[in-house]
Amino acid sequence: MTRPRILVVGAGFAGVECVRRLERRLAPHEADVTLVTPFAYQLYLPLLPQVASGVLTPQSIAVSLRRSRKYRTRILPGGAVGVDLQAKVCVIRTITDQIVNEPYDYIVLAPGSITRTFDIPGLTDHAFGMKTLAEAAYVRDHVITQLDLADASTDPAERASRLQFVVVGGGYAGTETVACLQRLTHAAVKRYPRLDPGLIKWHLIDIAPRLMPELGEKLGRAAQEDLRRRGVDIALGVSIAKAGPEEVTFTDGRVVPTRTLIWTAGVAASPLIGNLGAETIRGRLVVTPEMALPGHDGVFALGDSAAVPDLATGDGAICPPTAQHAQRQGKRVAENVIATLRDEPTRPYVHKDLGLVVDLGGADAVAKPLGIDLHGLPAQVVARGYHLAALRTYVARTRTATNWVLNAVAGDDFVRTGFQARRAARLKDFEYTDAYMTTDQVREHVEKTMSPAR
Known part of the structure; x- marks a missing residue:
């Protein structure tokens, strides 16, 4: 048998x-x-x-x-x-x-x-997703490329548009994405003496009335304050009306010149x-x-x-x-x-x-383990401890912990791998x-x- x-x-x-x-x-x-x-x-x-x-x-x-x-x-x-x-x-x-x-x-x-998408003109043609390993690697390459292209440009309008970034989705994925990438550009621009750091602008928008409602009002507000303190523009009750190759139109009528639209609005x-x-x-x-x-x-x-x-x-x-x-x-x-x-x-x-953890990078984090509200460094310790425990192999835990320590001590080299030298890939391609x-x-x-x- x-x-x-x-x-x-x-x-x-x-x-x-x-x-x-x-x-x-x-x-x-x-x-x-x-x-x-x-x-x-x-x-x-x-x-x-x-x-x-x-x-x-x-x-x-x-x-x-x-x-x-x-x-x-x-x-x-x-x-x-x-x-x-x-x-x-x-x-x-x-x-x-x-x-x-x-x-x-x-x-x-x-x-x-x-990735959950809607019938928004230009969305799948011009937005990036954040659901796969390939997308994450591609987004990193794209963001660093925008700094390089802005540095090389002599057109002030083009330079400004390349240094504006839009993330749609105020859930865990979108909030952590904008937090991590904002830290990346904030650190990287120090290596570009010709670029004005004030031109770099990150936008986080969501149709919901508040960020990460599952965390509760107190922790959601704390995360929002952390991001705003770092210069992230947060617009709630707002979504995308249409997307183009060089600008994005919000549903409140604003038009943001940008070459980077990252869509994380649900699955x-x-x-x-x-x-x-x-x-x-x-x-x-x-x-x-x-x-x-x-x-x-x-x-x-x-x-x-x-x-x-x-x-x-x-x-x-x-x-x-x-x-x-x-x-x-x-x-x-x-x-x-x-x-x-x-x-x-x-x-x-x-x-x-068992609770929720949100890593906003550095010492910024919010967490709610077993119903206990945590913010800042204690939340970061809980968040990273949870992630290490959730990774299934000792090799993965060792790699992750080593990367965290190395990044904290030595920083990033901001090297791009060259994905942008080929045809641009967007959400629909992954x-x-x-x-x-x-x-x-x-x-x-x-x-x-x-x-x-x-």
Whole structure:
């Protein structure tokens, strides 16, 4: 008899934690585990802004799966583009651009999310995202390039536009991005004697009435004051009306000349979810508290792509798409897969929030561990301690801690790698949202390619 096949889609926080728990709890003879991911690393997203600012190297937050896996889990390099829930087949586009079928007995859907965009003229053509390692590295290169080009320009208008930067999104990603990159340009301009530091201007805008509302009014206001003290212009209740190559128009009518628009205004579930033909809530797959897909045996979903009921609140809410929830859901869903495999009862996901941390760079930070409000250096200690604990390998922790110390002592060399010498890449170039199959296309493909004997 063949062993049951467990297929995990996605190597984010949810998928990797699920695989880790499966490897620990399952005996080798009980099941075969396959992880589908285009990259053989887990990206620690909360520290992505620090890669963009050069505080951390990309390798620090890209935790190798081949280093940490004990070679029991098969890593299939590619992305899931469709799932036939009836035939129990996942359709995968490999990194060699081949379309292959991967049959399964149990599937865990954790494909994560993509940057959420809106129908704003010019947005995807002219904005940068901050969701992938490539985007973070590219944004750093772009920002340093703007300083070089401004320094070389003899046109005052061009110089001013290259030294204005706009970040959209007042959540954790946007706030940390503007904080880290503002520190980068503030330090770098000292190496450009021809540039007036007063010309450098960072704008942070968000349609919400306050920054990071999850932190509460006190800490949100503290973070806002820290940024304003450093010269960041914060505009709330405002968004983007249109974007162009050399200027951005705000919804309040202001026109800001800029060559840099960074969009961090939320995430949306992977397009894979919308093509399953199953019920969704705000684009996320409807699942039971046990994270099972109703009406489909052996199908589980979690993380950013699933509307997991938040039983801790008791008000019918769903869990927010955070790393903290994804990690803990990964552990619980692995236990439920094992329970299903062994014909044992499954358990619902219940989690008590451990708190929030926001690293604004240097000694600036806000944190709310276990409901305790912290600001400044104590918050920074908690924030960095949390991140080090959350990184899964000692190698990643050592690299990250070493980078922090080295940056604090020696600073940055502000070297650009040359990405800008090629065709400019924007938000639309980093997320392949048109690669997914519809439900009908998946079913037709599976019927054509699967052997009748199966």
